[in-house]
Amino acid sequence: MRDLRYFVAVAEELSFTRAAGRLFIAQPSLSKQIRHLETSLRVALFDRDHRTVALTSAGAALLPQARQIIEQWEAAQHAVAAATATQRRTLTVGFHTRIGRGLIPAVTARMGRDVPEWRLLFRQIAWGDPTVGLASGEVDVAVAWLPVPATGELAWKVVATEDRWVALSADHRLAVRTEIALAELADEPFIALPTSAGALREFWLGNDERARPACVVAEAETAEEAIEAVASGLGLVLLAAGNAEIYQRDDLVCRRVVGLAPSELAVIWRAGDDRRAVRTFIEACERCLCGPGTV
Structure with missing residues (x-):
């Protein structure tokens, strides 16, 4: 399914560069997956040169079928999720980093009052999945940091905006500062998310x-x-201001970075999933983090 989604993106954009940006992945990774699909089908799907990309006759024949397969698979995922949820009444919430901010007890209380037949299950997803488990169907909703892939398959609402800070070892030369300019970090070594995280990395x-x-x-x-x-x-x-407190420990310090736009925490769900439990969870996140006195 991933290969087909990648193929459709390139076919619609007729540009590997634009398609990679749309999918929030690196262009070499996109090219590799398209080659993998072509090898699997034993046919060239695109005519490429240094300036242009065009569909071959085989690619043109595949495009409407690929769109239909993707639509059918998404419908199947929604149907299975709905059927499973009806049986178990469990809403699985994905996250990359600890949520904190008083969100879990507040949302749990709201769900217990408005949809008492449902229970919440929280599941941490590795950073390598920028959809926070939503694309695979592993979770029903997620609370995570933007950006997420803008493929049209996900919907989201920003529930908090926080400055970006930097975490350093306690003995780092910049640890004595109260704020650090972005330019001062230019030559510092950084720990990165996996390349598959794309724009989030x-x-x-x-x-x-x-x-x-x-x-x-x-x-x-x-x-x-x-x-x-x-x-x-x-x-x-780098980490969000709220996470600087959540991950606080004696052997590191966190300082605000001057010169960086803030980060956005969002509640994210699959577009078209209008189950009452999902709507209630979204509303509860908004009330908790977007009420009076919050950022």
Whole structure:
């Protein structure tokens, strides 16, 4: 299904560069997957040169079928999710980093009052999946940081906006500062999300606003792995202001970074999933984090 989604994106954009941006993945990864699909089908789907991309006759024949297959698969996922939810009445909530912010008890209380037949199950998803488990159907909703892939398959609402901070080992030379300018981090080693995280990786490296890309010395699959790497002195990592408090420990410090746009925490769900439990969860997140006195 991933290969077909990638094929449709390239076919509609007729540009690997634009399609990669639309899918929030690196262009080499996209090209590799398209080659994989072509090898599997034993046919060329695109005519390529340095300037243009065009569908071959085989690619043109595949395009409407691929769209139909994707639509049918998404309908099947929704049907299975609805049937399973009816039986178990469990709403699985995905997250990349610890949620905190008083959200879990507030949402649990609201769900218990408005949809008492449902229970919440929280599941951490590795950073390598930028859809936070929603694309695979592993979770029903997610509370996670933007950006997420803008493929039209996901919908979201921002529920909190927080400054980006940086985590450093307690003995780092910049640990004595109360704030750190982004330019001062230009030559510092950074711990990155996996390359499969796409635009989310770039955002948490600060590459969206750096003069040149961050120096990456290691990758981490989870926030816990990244924090351990920072504490050991291997490198630095950006994190949201609220997470600076959540992941606080004696062997590292967190400082606000000046010169970076803030991060956005969102509640995310599959577009078209209008189950009452999903709507209630979304509303509960909004009430908890977007009420009076919140950022």
